[in-house]
Amino acid sequence: MPEPSTYDRIYAAARRIPRGRVSTYGWIAELAGVPGAARQVGYAMAALPAHTTVPWHRVINAQGRVSIRAGGDPRLEQRFLLEAEGVAFDANGRVSLERFGWRGRRRKEE
DNA sequence: GCAATGACGCTCT
């Protein structure tokens, strides 16, 4: 069987994010086994369907800010979802990665 | 197979 594509790894890593915690694209990329491919993480998230089971809303950028897609401001929805999980935003709409930032530790080290 | 794109990251100013 063929090995999972980078996107699949990214989705798997995103699913590992516990509820009430947030991760960054860089960490997800690292967990996916492709460090430095933070852009692909965001790209993969953008390719996610609306009915996906992946907690994409728990994935934010390394600046602790919620990235935005095209159109209006879908970031508000992501913020709402995170707040519903217990993640607090500051007045600037920023999340304290020091508090909610969860770095998934990879089980397989090589 | 090559060129362009893209929910990004890090460093310097």
Place this chain on the structure above:
DNA sequence: CAGAGCGCCATTG
């Protein structure tokens, strides 16, 4: 702390 510039890698056309 905020803003701007360069580099990164995988997917799509």
